[in-house]
Amino acid sequence: MSFNALYTDLSGYYDLMCEDIDYPAQSDAVRRLHQIFGNGGNAHLDLACGTGPHVRHFIDHGYLSSGLDINQPMLDIAATRCPEAHFTCQDMGSFQVNDPQDLITCFLYSIHYSDGIEKLKACIASVHNALKRGGVFCFNAVDKDKIDNDLFVKHTAKKADDLFTFRSGWYYSGSGDKQALKLSIEKTNTCDTQVWNDEHPMVAVSFTELITLLEPYFEVHVFEHNFEAITPWNNISGNAIFVCVKI
Template sequence: MSSNALYTDLSGYYDLMCSDINYQQQSASIHRLHQFLGNNGKQHLDLACGTGPHVRHFIDLGYQCSGLDINQPMLDMAMRRCPEAQFNLQDMTAFYLEQPVDLITCFLYSIHYSAGIERLKSCIASVHRALNDGGIFCFNSVDKHCIDNRLSIKHFAEFEGYHFAFESGWHYNGQGEKQSLNLSIAKRQQPFTQLTDFEADTSLHQTELWQDQHTMVATSFAELQALLAPYFEVHIFEHDYEKIVPWDLSSGNALFVCVKI
């Protein structure tokens, strides 16, 4: 598959794939950070917005929202979910807004879809141009030096009489600016009986299996801070949407809150 095929062909399953994500909690957490560090404006843009679940919650929090993604099937679903919002088919590494906004978000590690340092630089510059004075850019990131290639996340769901097993994990070879996000979806009529049955079950003839590998940009947090520094005052917090805690300087997942300067 191409780097984008999984999301394009299976966009109808995207919400199911992310059904374990607490979008409301994530949105409320960034709203609090915007209240503390931002300009209190209510114009919001969500980069790599997907089917619009975060946009939905920001609308409910009183924001005037827009979303941007490179997948039209995702945007079609987002428009049905959030008819009040504006959605644009654009690449987040080189986008343009007619009117600046006060808050730009990029959830679910989507900042790494920039797929290279130069494209990441372009994304950061585009975000800076799109923000009002005092506006903030919020995103989560993973430090390449903290990636454990052995780890993955799995969860199971049911939809229209089928049972799904979703698995994702980061991989970094230890050098360079490229890492990958490895994804798989298994679909079958019988349930996946337990977590350890996943690999065995996917070999059975009644199981449909999709696999994809997305090329992502790899950075350390120090490198990322250096890229952001010409444009923003950078604050880094622990990857915890329940409370606001400064980054402990060692964990490999963090929330970046960047105030335009």
């Protein structure tokens, strides 16, 4: 299996893999945050948009939404799901927009796809350049110092006669600015079982480091990773939602 095969050859499994994600709850939470901290505009860009489920929800609530991703097969699915939206195949570390945005989102910890601190810095600068003054950058992140390498999430899903088991977990060596997202898909039917394993290089950053990177560009607000209530970060938990207002 090629290094990035899960997001290319097996991109058709992506929505099934994410079947247990509550996209409406995530989108609604970010819309509430945007109403509180934003500039009142509705131009929205979703970074690492994948197959476009978040974009769909923002469009349905009156936003002029667009998306970008580095993977064209994902964008092909997104374009079918959201024919009203404009999608581009770009790297979120060096993207450009035709029109300034009021809200830029990056869900599902995808900010970590900036592989290394320098690429993360470039992503933050690109977001700043793409936003209007008073625009909001909202994303979730994980603190490298709080990662438990033994933890993983798992869920199963049925499709036709196949049973799929999906697993994912973070791995951090304990030093440096690189961590990994480890993923696996197990497909079982009456004939056989197939397993695909994949590992994605990710940027490793503590929340203290991340806030330091953001503050030259934004007014930074950090909240608990809770899509049901807006609660300030307790300075302890290793998952958080960042709301960054362009200054």
